Amino acid sequence: MDTLSFLFDGFQTALQPHNLLFAFIGVLIGTAVGVLPGIGPMSGVALLIPVTASMTSGLSPEQAAASSIILLAGVYYGAMYGGSTTSILLNTPGESSSVVTTLDGYQMARQGRAGAALAIAAIGSFVAGIVSLIGLVLLAEPLSNVALKFGPAEYFSLMLLGLAAVSGLAGKSMTKAWIMTVFGLLLSTIGLDNVSGVARFTYNISYLYGGLEFLTVAVGLFALGEVFKSILHNEMNSGEIAKIGRVLPTKADLKESAGPIARGSLLGFFIGVLPGAGATLASFFSYILEKKVSKHPEKFGQGTIAGVAAPESANNGASGGAMIPLLTLGIPGSGTTAILMGALIMYNVQPGPLLFDEHPAVAWGLIASMFIGNVMLLILNMPLVKVFAKIIQTPTKYLLPLIIAISVFGVYAVQVTTFDVFLLLAFGLLGYWLAEHDYPLAPLVLGLVLGPMIENNMRRALTASNGDYLVFFEKPISLVLLVIAFLWIAVPFVMKLRGKSVVINEDM
Amino acid sequence: MKKTKWWGLLAAGMMTLALAACGGNESAGSKSSGSNSGSSASNYPTKPITIVAPSGAGGGWDLTARAITKVLDETGLVKQTMTVENKPGGGGAVFMAVYATQDVKNDYKLFVNSPPIIINNLKKEGNSPFGYKDTTPLAQLTKDFGAIVVKADSKFQTLTQLLDAIKQDPKSVTVAGGSAPGSMDHLVAILPIYKSGIDPKSVKYVSYDGGGEAMAALLGGNADVIATDAFSVGEYLKAGKVRVLAVSAPERLGGVLKDVPTLKELGIDAEFTIWRGVFGPKEMSSEAKAFWEETLKKLSEHEKWKEELQKQGWEAEYRNSEEFTKFLQEQEQQVGDLLKSLGMHK
Numbered sequence: 001m002d003t004l005s006f007l008f009d010g011f012q013t014a015l016q017p018h019n020l021l022f023a024f025i026g027v028l029i030g031t032a033v034g035v036l037p038g039i040g041p042m043s044g045v046a047l048l049i050p051v052t053a054s055m056t057s058g059l060s061p062e063q064a065a066a067s068s069i070i071l072l073a074g075v076y077y078g079a080m081y082g083g084s085t086t087s088i089l090l091n092t093p094g095e096s097s098s099v100v101t102t103l104d105g106y107q108m109a110r111q112g113r114a115g116a117a118l119a120i121a122a123i124g125s126f127v128a129g130i131v132s133l134i135g136l137v138l139l140a141e142p143l144s145n146v147a148l149k150f151g152p153a154e155y156f157s158l159m160l161l162g163l164a165a166v167s168g169l170a171g172k173s174m175t176k177a178w179i180m181t182v183f184g185l186l187l188s189t190i191g192l193d194n195v196s197g198v199a200r201f202t203y204n205i206s207y208l209y210g211g212l213e214f215l216t217v218a219v220g221l222f223a224l225g226e227v228f229k230s231i232l233h234n235e236m237n238s239g240e241i242a243k244i245g246r247v248l249p250t251k252a253d254l255k256e257s258a259g260p261i262a263r264g265s266l267l268g269f270f271i272g273v274l275p276g277a278g279a280t281l282a283s284f285f286s287y288i289l290e291k292k293v294s295k296h297p298e299k300f301g302q303g304t305i306a307g308v309a310a311p312e313s314a315n316n317g318a319s320g321g322a323m324i325p326l327l328t329l330g331i332p333g334s335g336t337t338a339i340l341m342g343a344l345i346m347y348n349v350q351p352g353p354l355l356f357d358e359h360p361a362v363a364w365g366l367i368a369s370m371f372i373g374n375v376m377l378l379i380l381n382m383p384l385v386k387v388f389a390k391i392i393q394t395p396t397k398y399l400l401p402l403i404i405a406i407s408v409f410g411v412y413a414v415q416v417t418t419f420d421v422f423l424l425l426a427f428g429l430l431g432y433w434l435a436e437h438d439y440p441l442a443p444l445v446l447g448l449v450l451g452p453m454i455e456n457n458m459r460r461a462l463t464a465s466n467g468d469y470l471v472f473f474e475k476p477i478s479l480v481l482l483v484i485a486f487l488w489i490a491v492p493f494v495m496k497l498r499g500k501s502v503v504i505n506e507d508m
Numbered sequence: 509m510k511k512t513k514w515w516g517l518l519a520a521g522m523m524t525l526a527l528a529a530c531g532g533n534e535s536a537g538s539k540s541s542g543s544n545s546g547s548s549a550s551n552y553p554t555k556p557i558t559i560v561a562p563s564g565a566g567g568g569w570d571l572t573a574r575a576i577t578k579v580l581d582e583t584g585l586v587k588q589t590m591t592v593e594n595k596p597g598g599g600g601a602v603f604m605a606v607y608a609t610q611d612v613k614n615d616y617k618l619f620v621n622s623p624p625i626i627i628n629n630l631k632k633e634g635n636s637p638f639g640y641k642d643t644t645p646l647a648q649l650t651k652d653f654g655a656i657v658v659k660a661d662s663k664f665q666t667l668t669q670l671l672d673a674i675k676q677d678p679k680s681v682t683v684a685g686g687s688a689p690g691s692m693d694h695l696v697a698i699l700p701i702y703k704s705g706i707d708p709k710s711v712k713y714v715s716y717d718g719g720g721e722a723m724a725a726l727l728g729g730n731a732d733v734i735a736t737d738a739f740s741v742g743e744y745l746k747a748g749k750v751r752v753l754a755v756s757a758p759e760r761l762g763g764v765l766k767d768v769p770t771l772k773e774l775g776i777d778a779e780f781t782i783w784r785g786v787f788g789p790k791e792m793s794s795e796a797k798a799f800w801e802e803t804l805k806k807l808s809e810h811e812k813w814k815e816e817l818q819k820q821g822w823e824a825e826y827r828n829s830e831e832f833t834k835f836l837q838e839q840e841q842q843v844g845d846l847l848k849s850l851g852m853h854k
Contacts, residue, residue, distance in 0.1 A: 043594075046570065050578060148728030152714075192599075192634040194715055197689035197852065199633045206605050209598030209634050275724050276717060329727070330743055331720040335564075338720065342571060346819050353747035416595055417602065460714045464682045464730065 006356075007137060010364030014372055019070055019365070022055075023373045026071035030078015031380060035086065035388075039413065040095055040215075041079035042335045045072050049343050065347035066362045070369040072343050073323075076336050077129060077370065080279070080316045081377050084121040088308065089114060089391050090403050092223035094410065097279035097315040099218045099445055100287045103169075104300060104307025106226075115247030115389040117308045120257050122381040123249075124313035128265035129374035132320025135269050136367060144328040147273050152460035153471050155276070157481035159454040162281065162446070164485040165288040169442040177443045180434070184447020185454075187212055194452070195459045207419040214280075214448060216411050220424040221441045223407045225431025227400050232432070247386050249305070257309035260290045264313030271314070272321025275333040276453070279318040284446055286314035292488075320370070327351055327363060552615065552795045556589040559786075560619040562603035564596040572650070572784050573620045575820060579813045585803050599624055599691075601636035608638035611789050615796035618646070622784045623692055626840050630847055631690045632854040640840075644792045645832045647804040648785040650817065651825035654696030654756035655738040655768075659726055660749055662733075667753040667774050670733060671704050678710040684731035686719035690852045693719070696756060696780055697735030698846060700771055703778045708849050726750065737782055738765060739821055756780040780842070783825065785832060801829050 013019060033044035052071050056064035083098040088105035101121070108117040135143075163181065170177035190201045191211030202208040249257070264286040271282040290310040291300045300307050322333040330352030332338035344351050349359050356363050394402070411424045431441060465471035472478050559577055561570040570592070577590040595603035600621060611617050621640075629639030656667060664670040674681050685693030694713060702708045714731060716722040719740060725731040727749060738757070742764045744750045752768045755761055758779050760770060771778045786804060788797065807813050808826035817824050827835055847853040 042564070050574060148724055151725065151728055151730035192688060194688045194717065197631070197633050197691065197694075197715075199635075202634070204635075206598040206601040206636065209601055210596070276721055325724070329724065331724045332718075338718070345821055348819070350743040352743040353749060354743065415597070416593075417597065456715075456717075460716075460730075463712055463714050466679050466712075 003137060006360060006364045007368060010368035013066055013361055013365030014368035019067055019369060022067045022071040023074050023369045024376055026074020027078035027373050027377050027380065030075040031082040033075060034079035034082020034094060041076050042339060044079060045075050045336055045339045048072060048075060061347060062361055065349045066365040069344060069362060069366050072340055073366055073370060074373045076340060077316065077319050077373065078377055080319050081122060081125045081381055084312050085118065085388055088117045089388060090223065091226045092403055092407055093218055096214050096218065097283050100283045100311040101308055102222050103442055104303050107303030108308065109392050111303050114392045115385055116249040116253050116305060118385040118388060119249050119382065120253060120305055120309045121312040122378060122385065124257065124261045124264065124309045125316040126374055126378040127261050128268055128313035128317035129320060131265040132269040132317045133367065133370055136320055136323055140324050140328050143273050143324055147275060147325050150274050152457040152464065153475045153478045155457040156454060156461055157472060157478040159450050159457065161481050161485040162285060162450050164488045166443050166446060169288065169446060170440055172438055176439045180439055180443040181447045184444040185451045188448045188451025194456050207417060213415055213420060215414060216420045216424050217427050217448060218445050219407050219411055220427025221431035223403055224424065224428025225435055227403050228428060228432035229435060230396060230400055247389055253305050257305050260306040260310035261313045263289060264310040265317040268314030268317025269321040272318030273324050275325045275331050278334045279315040280449055282314040282318035283311035286310040327355055552799050553588045555616055556591065558591055558593050558617045560593045560595050560603060560617060562595050562600035562619060562621065564594055569620045570594060571820060575816050579816050580807060583810055583812050585806055599628055601628055604636050604638040608642035613791045614789050615793050618786055618788050620784060620786055623782060623839065626836065626843050627691060630844050630854060631852050633690060635854050640836050642790050643787040644790060644797060645836055646786045646788050646800045646829050648783050648825060648827040648832045649808060650784045650822045652782040652823065653738040654780045654782065655736055655741055656700065656733060656753045657726065657736060657741055657750050658733045658753060660751055662751060664753065667700065670753060671701065674701060674711065675706050679712060682712050682714055682732045684714045684716060684722045684725050685735045686716055686722040688715045689713060690847065693735050695843065695846050698850065699756060699778050699780055700754065700776050702846060702849050703776045709851060
């Protein structure tokens with residue numbers, strides 16, 4: 001019961017009026033950061049560190065640390081709430097973790113269900129936020145040890161499972177989905193190889209040393225591709241604007257989303273705990289999982305609410321999970337948590353094994369404030385849904401230039417080079433062409449995300465084992481993941497061979 | 509009908525290009541204004557100053573650049589507005605390519621860097637054609653050192669034991685670091701191995717994405733030893749999770765690291781400083797150079813700067829422009845030798 005009394009103390013810290021205010025400012029800015037493309041959670045948090053430093057300058061060091069980290073963490077998980085907005089409304093993912101949300105979210109918006117999509121994203125994020133916090137309170141210690149046991153071999157097998165599951169993102173043809181996956185993997189080899197330090201496909205162009213920026217590719221393929229399509233198909237003057245139905249989700253919507261939200265929250269949380277895996281992967285995995293367990297897999301991609309609920313819950317769950325290695329081990333699982341860690345260090349609070357003993361007020365105050373912050377976000381986001389949903393009513397002739405402007409601005413703000421703007425244009429054209437010929441775009445993006453991880457971890461594992469491939473089968477977690485990956489592909493075929501009628505994606 | 513479609517597409521394309529051009533113009537603007545100033549500036553600085561962190565927000569260079577501008581502004585050492593600009597890409601190579609060719613005389617644009625400016629310029633793969641010689645080194649401000657770290661329950665009690673094990677069977681020891689071969693963590697790990705006469709190419713080095721992940725690999729038993737920066741391991745040492753076998757400092761460090769021997773004490777003639785410093789353009793006007801030399805010296809002695817360093821957990825080390833340039837020459841020699849021994853020199 002120690003934990004509960006610590007948590008109670010934490011709430012006492014978090015419920016102080018000034019800390020409530022800080023949490024509110026944090027989640028408010030976070031929502032804005034999430035909605036605006038270009039300012040990701042990472043730069044959002046980084047840019048606010050000096051601001052919070054001066055805001056809290058009057059407080060004692062310990063209090064100042066607690067207050068600023070409450071604000072900054074608010075920005076972090078607030079951005080996860082807001083990130084879905086442009087994905088759903090404009091097919092323009094603002095953060096890499098909300099790329100999958102575009103698949104069904106944008107379709108829903110086109111059918112006039114933008115309100116329901118936005119609302120379920122907020123509700124899913126809220127549930128996931130609370131679930132992952134409970135996980136954080138109860139399981140921080142044991143999970144941090146599991147996360148450490150997750151070595152290169154385990155990561156490799158997990159990523160392989162992700163690739164095996166790519167069928168979940170297929171559209172009409174499995175073959176085309178695999179072509180796109182491999183294309184994504186190929187694109188991911190561009191840049192400095194992290195294992196050998198050799199430059200690949202860079203042609204001595206320094207812009208390519210770091211590889212293709214994921215967000216540039218995703219925004220180009222999805223957002224600009226869609227814009228070109230609208231223009232060429234002359235949807236500009238169609239004048240048909242999807243009517244917003246009701247803003248809040250129906251009872252049926254909620255019922256349909258309950259399972260995906262629960263599974264997405266848990267999956268997101270556990271993937272988030274693994275350093276380096278992160279929210280993007282969590283959102284992909286949960287989407288694929290939902291499609292697999294759904295009774296109506298054919299509805300995914302056509303605007304089903306489960307396809308929004310699952311990834312949005314997962315990416316928020318992951319941001320909670322990522323706090324575990326950060327707080328208990330001092331190991332940041334993502335770029336944003338690395339910056340949060342920098343902020344803590346600035347206040348002489350070193351995250352790591354000693355954090356909960358040396359600075360209980362900061363650690364527990366932060367956790368308690370995250371409970372409060374999540375409630376604030378839900379209250380804040382529900383009315384905003386109505387406002388945002390109106391964006392979809394903008395006539396296409398204004399909306400398309402707006403999407404182009406936001407895409408270009410967003411990409412330029414992250415990369416600060418015109419090279420990436422041209423890359424964006426190129427991927428926009430490619431996205432249009434591929435979509436015209438029924439090539440699914442999501443597997444390409446997944447390949448691009450998984451490529452470096454799968455390759456680096458495989459080679460790390462093999463370097464450590466002196467080239468012995470058995471290493472992937474000797475580690476129990478790795479073996480289990482490999483078996484699941486194998487079954488994932490094999491089972492539908494076996495069942496089909498036995499004459500049972502199963503939906504293999506090929507037939508869809 | 510068909511025509512209108514294409515017009516629409518063209519219009520959209522034009523818009524995007526126009527927006528792209530705006531981005532381009534911005535840097536073009538600051539460039540030209542920079543080069544005019546050389547002649548007129550009798551009381552430098554007369555315009556806002558930009559300090560570039562050639563990385564994304566939040567990294568070490570970014571934090572340094574922001575700390576410098578913050579303190580210079582708060583203490584009134586610089587009266588003009590100062591802004592930090594992030595120019596990520598290629599480990600700083602993207603920024604250098606532009607800076608060393610287009611901002612050669614721009615007195616109003618400085619940048620922050622560390623050993624990678626030398627490493628990237630010398631290494632074969634992912635080479636940056638421009639190095640510190642294409643800039644004016646203004647001052648070194650901070651220092652850190654490399655550390656060789658094992659898990660607390662490791663069988664290696666001393667660096668000598670570790671090196672012996674590697675000598676006997678290089679395949680038996682997995683060395684990890686937070687960056688790719690040919691970069692800083694790798695060189696820190698390789699340095700004692702190279703200096704003790706083992707072929708550095710035989711070492712089993714596994715690279716992770718950043719020091720945090722490397723530490724996770726060590727704690728989780730997926731690496732036997734890691735190389736990282738000394739001041740980041742203090743907390744793990746205090747918690748009894750790791751043992752630090754050696755640091756690459758010229759003399760013993762203080763605090764929790766006071767019991768850790770230096771490489772020199774262990775009979776290995778090597779040291780490696782992870783410095784951070786401020787640079788200006790190659791053809792900086794003498795006025796501007798004099799201004800910054802004086803200002804950065806004052807900064808390094810200021811109470812507020814010392815406070816800031818303590819907050820960030822950095823150690824101060826000041827070298828003026830001349831000393832810094834000489835130091836960089838020595839560093840270049842050392843890094844060059846290491847890369848040659850690895851077959852990674854350009």
